[in-house]
Amino acid sequence: MNRINVNALLSAAILLLALLLIAGTASAAGFQNATGVNGTSETDASVIGYSSNQSAGGYVTQIDIYTANTQTQKWQGYYGNVSGNIYLNDSTDNSMYTWVVNLTNTFVYATTNSTLPSWSSLVVADNASLDSLWNFGASSDNITNTYVPSAATPNFAGRSVANPLNVTTAAGYLDYVVAGVDVSTKTNVLWAGTIYSGMTNFKGNPADYELLVPVDPTGPDVYYFYIELL
Amino acid sequence: MMRLVFKILITFLLAGISILSASAAPDQVVINSGDWQDVYLGTYYAGFSDINSKFIISSEHSSFLLQMLDKNKKNILLIESDKTPFVFNFRTSLEGAGFTVEEILASGTALNIELAKRANTTDFIVVDDTYGYNAISIAPYAAQGNFFILLANRNNIEELYSFLNVNGVGRMIIYGNSDNEVRTRLAEFNPVIINNGSRFDNNIELLKRYENVQRVVLTNGEFIEESIMSGKEPVLFLGKDRVPDQVVKYIKESGIKTGMVIGTELSGVGHLLKEQTNMTLFLKFGQGFGDGGSSEIKALDMFPLPKYDLAIDINSVKYNRVSKELEVTYENKGNIGAYLSSSIEILSSGIRLTTIGDREPVYVNRGNTVSVPYKTELNGQNLTAKFTTLFGEVPGSFERVLHKEMNIEMIDVPDNSLLNISKVSYDKSAHKIKVEIKNIGKVKTFARTQIKFLVYGEERIMVQDKPMLLEPGTSKDAVFITTLSDTNIEENPQINVRVNYGEREAALIKVLEGSYPLEISGDYTIIIIAAALAIILIIILRIKRKKDKKDQQKSQDDTIAVPDAKATTSVPDAKDTTTVPDSKATATVPDAKVTTEVPGSKATTKVLDAKDTTTVTNSNKK
Numbered sequence: 001m002n003r004i005n006v007n008a009l010l011s012a013a014i015l016l017l018a019l020l021l022i023a024g025t026a027s028a029a030g031f032q033n034a035t036g037v038n039g040t041s042e043t044d045a046s047v048i049g050y051s052s053n054q055s056a057g058g059y060v061t062q063i064d065i066y067t068a069n070t071q072t073q074k075w076q077g078y079y080g081n082v083s084g085n086i087y088l089n090d091s092t093d094n095s096m097y098t099w100v101v102n103l104t105n106t107f108v109y110a111t112t113n114s115t116l117p118s119w120s121s122l123v124v125a126d127n128a129s130l131d132s133l134w135n136f137g138a139s140s141d142n143i144t145n146t147y148v149p150s151a152a153t154p155n156f157a158g159r160s161v162a163n164p165l166n167v168t169t170a171a172g173y174l175d176y177v178v179a180g181v182d183v184s185t186k187t188n189v190l191w192a193g194t195i196y197s198g199m200t201n202f203k204g205n206p207a208d209y210e211l212l213v214p215v216d217p218t219g220p221d222v223y224y225f226y227i228e229l230l
Numbered sequence: 231m232m233r234l235v236f237k238i239l240i241t242f243l244l245a246g247i248s249i250l251s252a253s254a255a256p257d258q259v260v261i262n263s264g265d266w267q268d269v270y271l272g273t274y275y276a277g278f279s280d281i282n283s284k285f286i287i288s289s290e291h292s293s294f295l296l297q298m299l300d301k302n303k304k305n306i307l308l309i310e311s312d313k314t315p316f317v318f319n320f321r322t323s324l325e326g327a328g329f330t331v332e333e334i335l336a337s338g339t340a341l342n343i344e345l346a347k348r349a350n351t352t353d354f355i356v357v358d359d360t361y362g363y364n365a366i367s368i369a370p371y372a373a374q375g376n377f378f379i380l381l382a383n384r385n386n387i388e389e390l391y392s393f394l395n396v397n398g399v400g401r402m403i404i405y406g407n408s409d410n411e412v413r414t415r416l417a418e419f420n421p422v423i424i425n426n427g428s429r430f431d432n433n434i435e436l437l438k439r440y441e442n443v444q445r446v447v448l449t450n451g452e453f454i455e456e457s458i459m460s461g462k463e464p465v466l467f468l469g470k471d472r473v474p475d476q477v478v479k480y481i482k483e484s485g486i487k488t489g490m491v492i493g494t495e496l497s498g499v500g501h502l503l504k505e506q507t508n509m510t511l512f513l514k515f516g517q518g519f520g521d522g523g524s525s526e527i528k529a530l531d532m533f534p535l536p537k538y539d540l541a542i543d544i545n546s547v548k549y550n551r552v553s554k555e556l557e558v559t560y561e562n563k564g565n566i567g568a569y570l571s572s573s574i575e576i577l578s579s580g581i582r583l584t585t586i587g588d589r590e591p592v593y594v595n596r597g598n599t600v601s602v603p604y605k606t607e608l609n610g611q612n613l614t615a616k617f618t619t620l621f622g623e624v625p626g627s628f629e630r631v632l633h634k635e636m637n638i639e640m641i642d643v644p645d646n647s648l649l650n651i652s653k654v655s656y657d658k659s660a661h662k663i664k665v666e667i668k669n670i671g672k673v674k675t676f677a678r679t680q681i682k683f684l685v686y687g688e689e690r691i692m693v694q695d696k697p698m699l700l701e702p703g704t705s706k707d708a709v710f711i712t713t714l715s716d717t718n719i720e721e722n723p724q725i726n727v728r729v730n731y732g733e734r735e736a737a738l739i740k741v742l743e744g745s746y747p748l749e750i751s752g753d754y755t756i757i758i759i760a761a762a763l764a765i766i767l768i769i770i771l772r773i774k775r776k777k778d779k780k781d782q783q784k785s786q787d788d789t790i791a792v793p794d795a796k797a798t799t800s801v802p803d804a805k806d807t808t809t810v811p812d813s814k815a816t817a818t819v820p821d822a823k824v825t826t827e828v829p830g831s832k833a834t835t836k837v838l839d840a841k842d843t844t845t846v847t848n849s850n851k852k
Contacts, residue, residue, distance in 0.1 A: 076520035078527055084497075109512070114282075114457045115447070116490055116512055157510050215520040219301040223518045224457075225527055229491065229500050229511040 072141045073217060074134075078193070079173075079201045079210040082108065082227065101230055103208075104197045107156060107176075109226040110213050113187040116226060117180030122159040122190070129183040130165075134214045143214055147177050156192060157228045171202045173210035186221070256307035256332060258300060259283040262292075262320045263311035267381055268337045269454055269533045270365055272309040275345045277373045277461035285454070287531055292317045294528075296327050297519050305330050309345075311337040339386040343393045349378040352400035356382045356390075356408065356416060362535025363429040363451035364406035366458060366465060370447070371436045373461025377403065384411040391415050406432050410686060425688070428627040433467045434480045440464055445488040448500060448511070454533040455492050457514065463490075468499045469622070469629025470540075473506065476626060481507045490514055493530060539565040540630050542621045545599060548639045548737075549613065555603035556586065556615065556638070557739050562594040567691060569593050570621035571628065572602075576638070578610035591625040593680065595693040600730065603739040613638040645733045647675035647740060652705060654681075654725050654746040656714055663692075663748075665708040665727055669700035676700075677731035678738055679708035683722045683748075697735055722748055 084101030111117060127144035136142035147165035154161060154176055166176045176192045183189060193211030201207035213223055258281060261272035269285045276283030284299060286292050299306070306329045308321055314337070317323070324331045336344055346354070355372045357364050359381035372379050380390050387409070394416075402421040404413060406429070413423070426435050429451060437443060446466040447458055458465055466489070467477065481503070488510045491500035497513050504511045518527040541564035548557045556576075562568050569591040576583045586604045594600045616635045620628035648671030655664050663683075669675050676697040683690055692710045700706050708729075714722070724745040730738035 076518070078518065080527075110518070114460055115462050116445075116514075119488055119510070120444070157512070213520060220297070221520045222298050223520055224514060224530075225516040225518065226490070226512045226514050229497060229504055229513050 074136060074139070074141050074214055075146070076213050076215050076223075077169075077210060078108075078110070078213070078225075079207045080108075081206065081208045082195050083208075084230065102197075103195050103227075103230065106195050106228050106230065107192040108195060108209050108211060109156075110191040110193075110211060110223045111187065111189065111226070112221050112223055114224055117188045117190055119157065119159060119180060121181055122156055122161050122178045123180075123182065124161060124164050125177050125179040125183045125189055127165065130177065130189065130214070133183070133186050133189070134216045135218045136214065143177075146212065147175075150176070154192075154194075156190075167212055169202065169210045169212065171200060171207075171210060173199065173201075173207075175211050186216075191223075254305050254330070256305045257281055257303035258305070258329075259307045259309065260295070260299070260320070260324065261285040261309045262315045262317055263309065263337060264314035264316055265311055265337055266362060266454070266533060266535050267359060268309060268311050268341055270362070270369075270459075270535075271342055271345055271379070271381070273454060273456070273459035274369055274373070274379055275309075275349065277369065277459045278349055278376075278378065280461075283456065283459070285531065285533055286316045286320070287533055289316045291531075292320060292323065294519075296323060298517075299324075299327070299329070301328070304328070306332070308333040309341065310335050313337050339381075339389050342381055343389065346378045346380065346393065347397070351376055351378050352398045353377045353402070354380050354394070354399060355403045355405055356380045356412065356421065357405050358408045358412070359383055360407075361451075361537060362454075363467070363537070364432060366449065366451040366454070366535070367429065367433045367436060367467065368405045369459055370461045370464050371439065374440075377401070382408065382412045382416075384409040387412045387415045394419065405436075407688060413686065427689075428622070428624040430467055430469075430474045430477055430627045430629070431624075433465070434476060437464055437466060437480065437484070443484060443486055445490070446486055448489045448491045448496065448503070449493075450496060450499075452535055452537040453493070454535065455530055457490070458492060468496055468503060469627075471499065471631045472620070472629060473499060473503045474622065474627045474629050478503070478506045481509065488512075493532060538623055540568050540621060540623065542568055542570050542594065542619060542630070542632055544617055544619070544632070544634050544636060546639070547615045547636045548641045549608050550603075550645075550739075551640060551642050552644045553603070553739070554607055555605055555739065556608070557601055557603050557641075557737055558615070559599050559601045559737065560592070560594055560619075561599045562596050565596055566623060567593060567595045567693075568621050568623060569625045569628075570619050571625075572617055572619040574604065574618075575616040576606065576608060577614045577616060579612045583608065583610060583613075593691060593693075595680075595691075598678075598693060598695070599736075601732075601737045601739050603741075608638070613640075643734070645739065646673050647671050647731055647733045649675060649677055649700070649729060649731050649740075649742055651727055651729065651742060651744070651746060653749060654727060655749040655751050656719065657751050658714075661711060661713045663710040663712060663714075663725070665710075665729075665746075666705055667700065667708060667729060668705040669702050672702050673733055674699060674701050675731050675733060676735040676738060677708070677729050680728040680730075681710055682726040682728070683714075683718075685714075685718055687721070697731075697738060699735075719748070719750060724748060 082103050084103055085098050087095045087098050127147065130143040130147070131137065134143060147167045149163055150166040151163060152166065154164065156178065161178050164176045164178045166174055168174050173196065174194045178190050178192065180188045180190060191211060191213045193209040195208050197208065199207060201210055215221060259272055259276035261269050261283065263269055273283045273285060282300065282303070284295050286295055306324055308324060308331050310320060310333060312335045321331050321333050334341065334344060353376055355368055355377045357368055357379060359365070360383070365379070365381065368379065382390055399419040402416065402419045403424060404416065404421045405424050407425060424432060424435055426432050437446070443464055445463055447463050448466055448468050449455070449458055450470060451467055468491070469477070486509065489503070489512070491497065491511055491513045494513065494515050500511050500513060503509065514530065516527045517530055541562070543561045543563055545559040545561050550557055556574070558572070558574070560570060571588045571591045573585060573587040575585050584606060586606050588602070592600060592602055614635055615638055617632065619632040619634070621630050621632065622628040648669070650668050650670050652666040652668050654666070656662070657664060663681060665679050665681065667677055667679065676699055678694050678697040680691060680693040692712065694708055698706055698708065725748050726743070726745050728741065728743040731740050731742065732738040
């Protein structure tokens with residue numbers, strides 16, 4: 001007989017629903033496969049025969065922090081909210097109790113790798129290598145002039161890295177860049193946006209993170225986004 | 231010669247494929263098809279070839295996909311379904327975006343064979359294509375081992391077999407469940423069979439075959455996503471609501487410390503896994519196209535696969551004060567049979583009185599209900615039953631969980647039904663397994679019978695759709711139509727039978743279960759063959775007699791035309807020939823020996839046919 005004690009039962013009943021990443025502005029779109037561009041929502045391609053809530057967690061936004069004549073072509077910005085809840089639900093999803101997962105000081109990660117870079121050994125990524133990888137060269141808005149050495153030793157999901165490059169956005173969000181093993185390829189590089197609670201983004205709206213990632217002028221990059229499950 | 235024939239055959243098989251404008255080796259693969267098999271094969275081919283792939287998930291998605299392609303990799307292999315593309319002639323769009331395109335216009339088995347040829351390998355893994363679970367599980371393993379994957383079933387196995395014969399086979403694995411026809415046809419290639427039962431067990435078996443696993447991709451096998459198909463990391467299956475026990479056990483034993491959960495839908499079960507194993511888990515939740523300030527984070531591209539629809543519900547909970555049993559009726563609302571195991575807390579006004587449950591998993595056929603009695607003594611007011619019901623496709627792989635609290639209805643219903651099983655037999659000629667059930671009680675009884683047996687080592691369960699009614703003292707057969715080969719009969723000396731029965735059709739709360747010897751009956755093959763031979767013999771004899779009669783008649787007619795048969799010209803009919811006493815009549819026949827051997831009237835008749843006698847003569851001369 002499968003006997004389940006109360007604690008096990010609660011554990012089994014716990015459902016961590018989607019880590020909600022919600023853009024808190026008018027330009028942010030909802031969850032359901034939605035994207036927003038210039039303040040409007042754009043429904044993502046629906047998938048035939050598949051529940052659309054698979055896309056929960058993906059949110060869409062655009063940074064409009066530059067005027068048209070000064071808009072950089074080298075950077076892409078993302079911001080949003082992250083929340084995690086644990087529910088004690090019944091079979092019809094009525095919640096008896098809800099716990100909030102504290103994600104503060106964890107990170108949203110972006111990489112061009114469709115899987116994650118090696119996490120066994122995270123290292124400092126140097127500016128020269130990064131500028132070379134992204135074909136930036138010398139310019140006022142290259143990586144060297146954006147991500148600068150820090151004195152911090154942040155911990156990325158169990159891996160501490162001393163003095164990684166970082167950048168603080170205008171609204172005060174701190175982002176880092178590190179690399180798995182080495183900086184030999186783009187797919188080893190990991191961009192990490194710190195998650196905060198109660199912060200206000202560049203638009204004056206609540207946001208848990210802002211993340212700046214470079215865009216290769218010779219061939220735009222596709223970034224994949226990850227978050228550590230707690 | 232045989233090889234040539236096969237080559238010709240393959241040429242015909244591939245006649246449905248159009249390959250347009252061969253180009254340099256592709257450095258990206260794009261798939262435009264609404265068929266999961268095409269998407270799967272295309273992305274697998276890309277992973278196998280260590281190049282990137284993208285697939286279209288809707289017509290609207292195609293424009294976005296153009297942006298996502300790597301502009302520095304110009305040579306694209308476009309795999310477009312000739313039956314169900316999302317976008318018509320996507321090649322034009324790709325070329326318009328500056329890519330050089332080689333296009334394969336095909337789908338299904340034809341595409342599978344074409345890509346297998348391009349893979350240039352003699353090592354294959356064969357997977358059934360009914361569901362996508364095993365195909366997802368095997369993809370990284372196959373790519374790392376340089377196997378190409380063939381999606382096989384009983385309908386396409388001849389095509390695949392023909393290809394394999396021409397191509398040659400080095401190593402072959404048949405992974406997961408497969409049709410008997412597939413295994414039989416491929417037996418000559420000496421395949422290794424990996425089939426440990428459930429998709430979870432098969433999946434873990436694969437993981438154990440890797441030399442060193444540091445990190446796994448965690449998914450549920452119900453969709454295709456780029457990182458799953460890249461072949462870079464092994465795939466480990468999570469459940470849907472909970473992580474099956476054997477998965478947790480494997481992770482703990484293997485020492486795998488890091489995993490990547492694909493898609494936010496699995497974040498909940500990923501969290502449960504983390505709690506149970508303390509793994510470092512990352513959730514891959516989105517993608518974004520960076521083009522300098524106008525890009526976005528969006529959902530991951532996922533292509534849905536055929537999946538099990540597991541759905542168990544509890545219809546009623548009644549406490550029968552007569553039998554002192556809690557009668558719980560479960561319903562399987564899914565599309566496949568499911569096993570369940572419940573833990574039931576009995577509460578009285580919110581205070582727990584006792585906890586009962588299933589010692590063994592209970593099987594519920596799809597679309598059926600099953601009533602399970604739980605022995606317990608209950609008193610009190612406002613009784614409720616709080617269920618935690620685990621369920622899954624096989625025992626031990628419970629990936630789903632149902633939490634439900636229901637009021638307990640009190641009833642007083644005696645059930646005096648009593649049955650026994652007299653015989654279990656297999657009728658070879660009728661292809662039927664029969665379970666003879668006798669009502670040995672004094673009341674009419676409803677019974678629903680379930681049998682469990684092996685077919686080439688795989689467990690099969692068959693259940694009657696509806697209960698049958700047995701009057702007191704009568705017997706009835708529960709009949710299951712299935713074909714068992716001699717091998718299957720050998721592997722089932724006994725068959726497990728379970729009969730749920732009772733006086734109430736809606737509450738078959740009594741159970742009769744056991745293993746019974748399988749008696750074989752109705753092998754009428756020899757009798758049928760003998761009868762057929764006898765009939766053929768009779769027909770031949772009748773034909774011969776008719777022919778003889780005809781010949782006789784013809785001889786009589788021909789006698790008139792025979793020049794030297796003067797003596798017979800006066801013979802008006804056959805009857806009269808019997809009266810011909812004179813052997814002169816035969817003197818006209820060249821070889822008199824023959825005629826002298828013919829006795830009586832028959833001989834005379836023969837003689838009248840000049841042709842016949844001539845023939846006989848000649849043969850005698852020889």
